[in-house]
Amino acid sequence: MTTLVLGAGVIGVTSAYYLARAGHKVVVIDRQPGPALETSFANGGQISASHTEPWASPSNVPNIIKWLGRDDAPLKFRLKADPALWSWCIRFIANCTKGRADINTERMLRLALYSRDLLADLRHDTGIEYDQLSTGILHIYRDKKALAAARERMILMNDLGLDRTLLDVESCQALEPALKTAAQNGLISGGIFTPGDESGDAHTFTTALAGMAEKMGVQFRYNCRINDLVVKDGRVKAAQTNQGDFDATSCVVALGSYSPLLLKPLGISLPVYPAKGYSVTLDVGDSPDAPFVSLIQDELKLVYSRLGGRLRIAGTAEIAGYDTQVDDQRARQILKAALTLFPDSPRTESGEFWAGLRPKTPDSVPIIGKTTIENLHLNTGHGTLGWTMACGSAKVLADLVSGNEPEISLDGLGINRFGK
Numbered sequence: 001m002t003t004l005v006l007g008a009g010v011i012g013v014t015s016a017y018y019l020a021r022a023g024h025k026v027v028v029i030d031r032q033p034g035p036a037l038e039t040s041f042a043n044g045g046q047i048s049a050s051h052t053e054p055w056a057s058p059s060n061v062p063n064i065i066k067w068l069g070r071d072d073a074p075l076k077f078r079l080k081a082d083p084a085l086w087s088w089c090i091r092f093i094a095n096c097t098k099g100r101a102d103i104n105t106e107r108m109l110r111l112a113l114y115s116r117d118l119l120a121d122l123r124h125d126t127g128i129e130y131d132q133l134s135t136g137i138l139h140i141y142r143d144k145k146a147l148a149a150a151r152e153r154m155i156l157m158n159d160l161g162l163d164r165t166l167l168d169v170e171s172c173q174a175l176e177p178a179l180k181t182a183a184q185n186g187l188i189s190g191g192i193f194t195p196g197d198e199s200g201d202a203h204t205f206t207t208a209l210a211g212m213a214e215k216m217g218v219q220f221r222y223n224c225r226i227n228d229l230v231v232k233d234g235r236v237k238a239a240q241t242n243q244g245d246f247d248a249t250s251c252v253v254a255l256g257s258y259s260p261l262l263l264k265p266l267g268i269s270l271p272v273y274p275a276k277g278y279s280v281t282l283d284v285g286d287s288p289d290a291p292f293v294s295l296i297q298d299e300l301k302l303v304y305s306r307l308g309g310r311l312r313i314a315g316t317a318e319i320a321g322y323d324t325q326v327d328d329q330r331a332r333q334i335l336k337a338a339l340t341l342f343p344d345s346p347r348t349e350s351g352e353f354w355a356g357l358r359p360k361t362p363d364s365v366p367i368i369g370k371t372t373i374e375n376l377h378l379n380t381g382h383g384t385l386g387w388t389m390a391c392g393s394a395k396v397l398a399d400l401v402s403g404n405e406p407e408i409s410l411d412g413l414g415i416n417r418f419g420k
Helices: 010-021 060-067 083-094 098-126 144-159 169-175 177-184 202-215 256-266 328-341 383-402
Strands: 002-006 025-029 075-077 137-141 165-167 190-194 219-221 226-232 235-241 244-247 250-253 273-283 294-297 302-307 310-319 352-360 367-370 376-380
Touching: 002 010, 002 235, 002 244, 010 025, 010 202, 010 250, 010 376, 010 383, 025 202, 060 075, 083 273, 098 144, 098 383, 137 144, 137 169, 144 190, 165 169, 169 177, 169 190, 177 328, 202 219, 202 383, 226 256, 235 250, 250 256, 250 383, 256 273, 256 352, 256 376, 273 328, 302 328, 310 328, 328 352, 352 383, 367 383, 376 383
Parallel strands: 002 025, 002 250, 025 219, 075 310, 137 294, 250 376
Antiparallel strands: 137 190, 165 190, 226 235, 235 244, 273 310, 273 352, 294 302, 302 310, 367 376
């Protein structure tokens, strides 16, 4: 009676942990030599329920048009003759209405708030450490029109149960003193603070949780490439890998951007497409000139998280297929933005550059739950919010595999919303 979890990123490992806690025998399979070595390795480090704003929205359409053809654009499209990409884009455009954006915001926020609470419980129960800070997240804005538009979204989120507060420049600076120079230079017109949000190192968390899961009996098979799933009589019977076949009573696909490639031969068309994101990690020690409060610079699509003695700056997105190479120019663009905002922080000429593929759905809502194959479940498509939604997604998934009623509504979270 084995549940296979395919993928050992933050989504796969948290799924394995909650499945094991529910009494399942679990085997995790991943092609990498350890956990969290792809998308979860050097992400933005934020548990950000406040960031549950879908890419597909009326306000983003003018920006996307404006950014077309620009190498320095926060969202860069490298359009090519890829049917999966064009199908994704058509669905994306269909979601760019206010009505659809509001619906998708509610779906994302419902899961994010649930997940944030579960992470706090997990931390209390296990004592897990991952450079976490529970100091909230501050969204900052330079343009007053952008701040006014963000205030409207803040009201919607507050109506849905999130606690957010509008701050003036002085209050932003008082909350995070490292913003003093930026405020003096006119780089901030105000901000929105979410005290319940957090930050922490997703790679450190996932590695530690994998160790805890192993002690609970979960088996991890690394350096194990999944070639195919064997389906008979409407059920997954086994996963075929370079290390042999692994029999399955049930199977969970948590392969991020690579999930559609495995599922396509089974007749499951998964509307998930990779969006390459970048991060730069700087060694700032205990400097007070680098921020301790986690920040989001909305207009540039950048996030800042203090992880112990490091500052992680992450963001931008590039629709470029499965290319994972670091574009030095785009990485340095992120570094330049950080040094502009925090000119007094310890300077590093390069920092550690990284790029990873975020699995994006057209509506920005993840895909969790059952498929047309009876014992095959999905936990993928979290985009930029995999770390934010990991615990909640995993608990929902474990409840479904166990035949239990999840603690939150799954309305709008399944693949059936795409007519699949």
